[in-house]
Amino acid sequence: AQKITQTQPGMFVQEKEAVTLDCTYDTSDPSYGLFWYKQPSSGEMIFLIYQGSYDQQNATEGRYSLNFQKARKSANLVISASQLGDSAMYFCAMREAYSSASKIIFGSGTRLSIRP
Amino acid sequence: SQTIHQWPATLVQPVGSPLSLECTVEGTSNPNLYWYRQAAGRGLQLLFYSVGIGQISSEVPQNLSASRPQDRQFILSSKKLLLSDSGFYLCAWSVPAGVTGELFFGEGSRLTVL
Numbered sequence: 001a002q003k004i005t006q007t008q009p010g011m012f013v014q015e016k017e018a019v020t021l022d023c024t025y026d027t028s029d030p031s032y033g034l035f036w037y038k039q040p041s042s043g044e045m046i047f048l049i050y051q052g053s054y055d056q057q058n059a060t061e062g063r064y065s066l067n068f069q070k071a072r073k074s075a076n077l078v079i080s081a082s083q084l085g086d087s088a089m090y091f092c093a094m095r096e097a098y099s100s101a102s103k104i105i106f107g108s109g110t111r112l113s114i115r116p
Numbered sequence: 117s118q119t120i121h122q123w124p125a126t127l128v129q130p131v132g133s134p135l136s137l138e139c140t141v142e143g144t145s146n147p148n149l150y151w152y153r154q155a156a157g158r159g160l161q162l163l164f165y166s167v168g169i170g171q172i173s174s175e176v177p178q179n180l181s182a183s184r185p186q187d188r189q190f191i192l193s194s195k196k197l198l199l200s201d202s203g204f205y206l207c208a209w210s211v212p213a214g215v216t217g218e219l220f221f222g223e224g225s226r227l228t229v230l
Contacts, residue, residue: 033216043204044223045219047218103173
């Protein structure tokens with residue numbers, strides 16, 4: 001069965017520093033996608049970045065990059081030059097291609113707090 | 117462009133009362149539809165998902181139910197609410213096939229059961 005694990009309940013980072021949010025996953029499906037979402041205190045869910053299991057390169061979107069290590073089944077989110085507005089909950093999610101193609105599950109999240 | 121709306125945004129209900137949350141999607145056809153629940157400060161728990169009209173998959177046994185009477189309408193219901201049903205409910209949609217389909221979320225419905 002598919003599973004997503006985020007082991008960091010909360011993190012504090014100084015403004016302008018880089019931060020890495022951990023995500024590990026478990027699946028027996030050879031094809032899958034991994035996503036990261038940001039949830040500010042307002043509650044809205046903001047899509048940040050996507051990584052496909054067959055992608056050769058790590059995904060990047062502006063200040064966000066995904067450190068994808070397939071053999072270790074990890075998909076860590078890296079935020080460069082953190083800003084105060086990055087303070088939020090961050091969720092890792094996974095979607096399998098075959099065994100349960102329509103099911104998308106989330107990790108428990110990491111609360112990131114940026115210090116000025 | 118595609119939009120998703122859910123309502124009501126906030127509701128306070130007594131224990132044992134019924135519940136109906138509604139979600140509609142515009143600008144796309146045959147979407148996958150999802151209901152998630154988020155307890156305070158916690159992660160998202162998948163409750164139901166649907167790949168078509170009348171097709172509902174339930175992830176967690178509970179006193180909630182879901183229905184999809186139309187292609188772009190998804191309803192979450194309960195006949196008798198429990199205290200443990202309190203939380204933030206999120207409706208979402210995605211394209212029907214392929215792993216590249218990320219979720220697009222509604223604004224959320226905050227339910228407090230007293």
